[in-house]
Amino acid sequence: METVVAVTAVAGVAVGAAVSALVSVIIARRADRRIVEQRLERIEHMLTALDQAWYWTPEWQEGEIRTDTDLTEGRGTTYHSAEEFLAALDSMPSADEPSTAA
Secondary structure, three states: OOOOOOOOOOOOOOOHHHHHHHHHHHHHOOOOHHHHHHHHHHHHHHHHHHHOHHHHOHHHHHHHHHHHHHHHOOOOOOOOOHHHHHHHHHOOOOOOOOOOOO
């Protein structure tokens, strides 16, 4: 008899426990190791696809296009170290401070 377990990823919920539970169920039923490995590979693929789905949304892709355009047209700053980046970040006014731009 084959046991079917569905794993659903919900925002903010770790799925690692679900995968661990699935492995325990499969091993407890003394399934063939090859079958266990195949199912784990399928689960890993599903979880990766779910985890990266946001990247392929139209909104995110529009942002990627805008970013690529900005970089191509020279709008951007290159920092040569983390320290240089953090110094630039520290020199920016915080959201609570009034802007000095006219």
